[in-house]
Amino acid sequence: MGAAIDEVLRAAAGDRRVIGLAGGLPAEAQFPKRALAMAFLRVLRRTGTPALQYGWAEGSAGLRGFVADRLAQRGAAVAADDVIITSGAQQAIAIALELTARGGDQVGVGAETYPAALELMRARRLIPVARWSGPRVRYVMPAVHNPRGDAMGAGVRAELLATRGLIIEDDAYAELRFDGPPARPLLADAPDRVLHVGTLSKTLSPGLRIGWLVAPRRLRARALRLKQGTDLQASSLGQAIAELYLLGDQGEPGVDWEARLRRLRRFYRRRATLLARALAAHLPAWRFTAPAGGFAIWAEAPEPERPIDELGFLRAAVAAGVAFDPGSIFRADRAARPLAARLCFSAAPAGAFEEAARRLALAWLRCGKHRHATEKIVLPKTFSGREG
Numbered sequence: 001m002g003a004a005i006d007e008v009l010r011a012a013a014g015d016r017r018v019i020g021l022a023g024g025l026p027a028e029a030q031f032p033k034r035a036l037a038m039a040f041l042r043v044l045r046r047t048g049t050p051a052l053q054y055g056w057a058e059g060s061a062g063l064r065g066f067v068a069d070r071l072a073q074r075g076a077a078v079a080a081d082d083v084i085i086t087s088g089a090q091q092a093i094a095i096a097l098e099l100t101a102r103g104g105d106q107v108g109v110g111a112e113t114y115p116a117a118l119e120l121m122r123a124r125r126l127i128p129v130a131r132w133s134g135p136r137v138r139y140v141m142p143a144v145h146n147p148r149g150d151a152m153g154a155g156v157r158a159e160l161l162a163t164r165g166l167i168i169e170d171d172a173y174a175e176l177r178f179d180g181p182p183a184r185p186l187l188a189d190a191p192d193r194v195l196h197v198g199t200l201s202k203t204l205s206p207g208l209r210i211g212w213l214v215a216p217r218r219l220r221a222r223a224l225r226l227k228q229g230t231d232l233q234a235s236s237l238g239q240a241i242a243e244l245y246l247l248g249d250q251g252e253p254g255v256d257w258e259a260r261l262r263r264l265r266r267f268y269r270r271r272a273t274l275l276a277r278a279l280a281a282h283l284p285a286w287r288f289t290a291p292a293g294g295f296a297i298w299a300e301a302p303e304p305e306r307p308i309d310e311l312g313f314l315r316a317a318v319a320a321g322v323a324f325d326p327g328s329i330f331r332a333d334r335a336a337r338p339l340a341a342r343l344c345f346s347a348a349p350a351g352a353f354e355e356a357a358r359r360l361a362l363a364w365l366r367c368g369k370h371r372h373a374t375e376k377i378v379l380p381k382t383f384s385g386r387e388g
Contacts, residue, residue, distance in 0.1 A: 002334070005326055008314055012323035019356040021275075022323040024146070024295050025347040030264060031205055035245055035255065042249065043240040051240035057228040059085020059212075062243040067198065067212050074181075075188040076196075082220065084213045084227055087234045088206070089172050089199035092213035093117050093139075095226045096195040099219050100137045100166045101126050108135035112298070112330035112340075114146045114170065128332035136165035143174035143183050147330050147342040148298045149272075149291025151183065161190055171198045175261050177293035178269040192216050200242060202295070203264060208238040265293075271345040271353075272297065278357035279343070283364065295346035300327075301339040301364065308367045310336040316363040322356045 012018045043051040058064065064083040071078040086092040093116075101107055103125035109118070111130050117139055121128045132138050140160065142152035152160075160167070167186060174182035187196040199211040211234075215223045227233075248254035272291055279286060279299060288299040301308075310326050317324060327340030341360075348356065 002311075002329070004311055005314065005329060008311070008318055009323060009325075012318045015318075017321055018318055019322045019352045019359065020348050021343045021345070021356055022325045023347065024325075024342075024344050026202055026206065026295070027267065027271075027347055030267060032245070032255070032260075036205065036241060039241045039244040040237075043237070043244055051237045053236060055233050055236045055239070057084075057224055057233050059083070059234055060239045060243050062247050063210070063239055064212075066243070066246055067214075071185065071187065071196070071214070075184045076214075077191065078187070078214055082214050082217065084215070084220070084223055085234045085239060086211040086213055086227065087231060088201060088209045089170065089197050089211040090116060090120075091227075091230065091234075092197040092199075092211045093168065093170065094120055095213055095223055095230075096168045096197060096215070097121065097124060097126065097137075098226055099215060099223055100168065100195065105137065106135040108132040108138035109332055110140070110145070112147055112327070113139065113332070114141065114172075115325075115329040117170070118330075118332060130332045132160060132163060137168065138163070138165065139168045139170065140186070141170045141172070142186055143171055144177055144291075144293040146170075146173060146294060147296055147325070148289075149294045149296055150289065151177065151292045157186070161186065165193070167194045169194050169196045171196060173202055173294040174198070175203050176264060176268060176295075178265050178272070179292065180265075187214060192218075195219070203261065204242065204245070208242050209235055210238055210242050268293075268295065268346060271350050274350050275343060275345040275353045275357070278353040281354075282357040282361040296325075296342045296344040299341050299343055301341075303338070304368050306368065308339060308364075310339055313339065313363065313367050316367050317360055320359040320363040320366075322359040322363070324360070 009022055013020060013023070061080060063085055064080040067083045068078045068080045086095065097120055106127045106129045107121050108131055109128045118128050129135060138160070142157060144151060167190065169186045171185060185196060187194045193216060196214040197211065200208060213223060246254045246257060275297055276290055279288065279297065285302040286299045288297050291297055310328055314326050325342040328334050328336040330342065345353065
C-alpha cells in the first residue's frame with residue numbers, strides 16, 4: 001500500500017466522524033464474545049495449563065482435524081496430518097510463496113487481488129503480474145474473490161487447472177458465499193500442485209490469529225520447517241480457545257458451526273444489499289455488481305471529463321466523512337485507472353450506508369468540479385448510524 005494512502009486511511013480509522021468502508025474487518029456484533037470468554041476461562045483451568053505453554057509447530061491436533069474434515073466435506077482428500085496451523089492466513093501465504101517462488105520470479109494474479117499478498121510478493125522481490133499464462137506460480141481466490149466478491153466461473157477454473165505450475169489458493173472467504181456452502185476447492189482437483197490457505201479470521205475472529213496451510217505432501221516437511229523457523233508455533237492460547245469453541249470439551253458439544261455460518265451469510269448478504277441500494281441511489285453512474293459473498297463491493301467510477309487524482313479523491317472523501325480502499329492497492333502494477341474503490345459493508349453500521357454513499361457522492365462531485373478546492377466540509381462530532 002502506498003505510504004500516502006496508508007497515512008490517510010490510518011488517520012480516518014481513528015476519526016469517529018468518518019464512516020469506515022475501508023479495511024475489510026468482520027462485524028464486531030458477530031463475535032461470539034460470551035462463548036469465547038467461557039472457552040478462555042476453561043482452557044486456563046485445565047491441569048498443567050497447556051494453553052499457556054509451548055506447542056508443536058504444526059498446531060493443535062483438534063484444529064487440524066477440524067480443518068481436514070471441513071475440506072473433506074467439500075471433496076478434498078485431506079487428513080489432519082496434511083494441515084499446518086499458522087498465525088493467520090497471512091503467514092500461510094508467506095510460507096506458500098517461500099515454497100514456490102524465488103526472487104525475480106513472476107507470480108500470476110488477477111486484474112485485482114488481495115493487497116497484502118501483493119506486498120508479500122514485492123517484499124520477497126517477486127513480480128506480481130496480472131496474467132496466468134507464463135508464471136510458474138499463481139495466486140488465486142476462486143471461491144469468493146477479494147476485492148470483487150465474485151466466484152470463479154467454471155470455464156476460468158478449468159483453464160486454470162489446465163495450466164502447469166503451482167497454485168496458491170486463498171480460501172479466506174469461502175464459507176461466506178451468500179448462496180450457501182462453499183464450492184469445491186481447487187485442492188480437491190489438483191492436490192499435487194495446490195497450496196491451500198484458509199483462516200478463521202472472517203468467520204470467527206481475526207484476533208485469535210488462526211489460519212492454515214495445506215501443501216502438497218512433498219512440500220509439507222519444508223513448509224513445517226519454515227513455520228517453525230518463523231515463530232515456532234501459532235499461539236497456543238488462541239488455538240486452545242478456538243478448538244474448545246469449535247469442538248467442545250469433556251462431553252459437551254462445540255458450536256453448531258453450520259448454523260453460525262448460515263447466520264453470518266444472512267447478516268452480510270443483507271448489508272451488501274443495503275450498501276448496493278445506497279450506491280445505486282447516490283452514485284448511479286458508478287459500475288458494480290452484487291457480490292456473491294465476502295465483505296465488500298468493488299465499484300468502478302465513470303471516466304470523468306477531467307482526470308481525478310486517486311489520492312486526492314480519497315482525501316476529499318475522508319474530508320467528507322467516509323473512507324474507502326482505493327483501487328490501485330489491489331493492482332499488480334499499482335495503476336489508478338480505471339478509478340475504483342473497495343467499499344466494505346462488513347463492519348460499519350448498516351444504518352450509515354445511505355449517509356456514506358451520500359458523502360462519497362459529494363466528494364466525487366467536488367473532485368470533478370473543484371479539483372483544487374479548499375473549502376471545508378463541516379461534519380458532526382461523531383456519526384452513529386442505527387445498526388441493521
